[in-house]
Amino acid sequence: MGNRLSRIYTRTGDKGETGLSSGRRVSKDHPRIEAIGEVDTLNSQLGLLLAELAESAQSCAGLDEVIGVLTPCQHRLFDLGGELAMPEYQVVDMQEIERLEAAIDLWNDELGPLKNFILPGGSRLVAQAHICRSFARGAERRAQTLNGEEPLREELLAYLNRLSDLLFVAARLIARRQGVDEVLWQAAKKS
Numbered sequence: 001m002g003n004r005l006s007r008i009y010t011r012t013g014d015k016g017e018t019g020l021s022s023g024r025r026v027s028k029d030h031p032r033i034e035a036i037g038e039v040d041t042l043n044s045q046l047g048l049l050l051a052e053l054a055e056s057a058q059s060c061a062g063l064d065e066v067i068g069v070l071t072p073c074q075h076r077l078f079d080l081g082g083e084l085a086m087p088e089y090q091v092v093d094m095q096e097i098e099r100l101e102a103a104i105d106l107w108n109d110e111l112g113p114l115k116n117f118i119l120p121g122g123s124r125l126v127a128q129a130h131i132c133r134s135f136a137r138g139a140e141r142r143a144q145t146l147n148g149e150e151p152l153r154e155e156l157l158a159y160l161n162r163l164s165d166l167l168f169v170a171a172r173l174i175a176r177r178q179g180v181d182e183v184l185w186q187a188a189k190k191s
Contacts, residue, residue, distance in 0.1 A: 021086035031146040036084045038139035039160075043077040045135050046070065049128045053174075056125060062177035063125075066170055069103045072096075073163060080156055084143070087152075092159050100162040107169045111176060117185035122175050126182075129171035136164035 017025045018033060026033060050070055057063040079091040120130030140160040143152060175182050 021088075031142065031149055032084060035139065035142040035146045036081050038135070038142040039077055039081045039084065042132065042135040042139045043074055043081070045128070045132045046074050046077065049125070049132050050074065052125055052128055056178075060178055063174070066174060066177070069166070070170065072099075073166075076159065077163075080159060083153070083156060084146075090153065092155050094155060097155065097158050097162050100159070100166045104162070104166050104169050107173045111169070111172050114172075118172070119183040119185055120171070121183040122180040123178050125178065126171050126175045126180065129167055129174055133164050133167035133171065136160060136167055140164060 016028050018028055020026060020032070050067060053063050053067050053070070057067060076092055076096055079089075082089045083091065120127045120134075140157070143157055143160055146152060147157060172182065
């Protein structure tokens with residue numbers, strides 16, 4: 001895929017533009033670059049979650065399963081960013097979306113129905129999973145903005161949507177596996 005970087009800086013972006021794989025130059029706040037940036041941020045946050053899960057896995061049974069499901073997501077996000085940069089590079093497919101859906105269904109069966117709104121928190125891992133979910137929603141919004149100008153493949157958009165769902169369920173599962181109570185939303189008391 002693409003060219004390998006032998007030099008990190010090129011000085012070609014110093015005036016607020018960047019190059020796409022097609023040779024086209026766009027502003028650094030172009031919807032395509034915004035979407036690429038949000039996917040990159042999500043990938044970085046997911047990397048942090050995976051590192052923290054690995055640290056906790058020795059003392060908390062069941063986190064290895066979460067790591068096993070989320071680790072490929074980091075690679076697919078890199079692929080997805082590649083497709084945003086080079087639309088001819090198409091790797092994320094329906095099989096990967098179905099993999100996420102299968103994990104969501106399996107974990108939801110263990111968790112049971114959600115009876116109240118929950119807030120991010122309860123433990124550092126749970127909060128980090130919710131941060132990743134929030135970034136997944138942001139990446140999805142940026143991709144939808146780009147899709148309004150330059151149509152994207154349905155699989156790319158569906159993957160980001162399903163990943164945010166997976167991260168929500170993962171946050172709940174992590175809480176359960178850690179034996180931590182979910183933080184339930186409490187409505188403001190009317191005076």
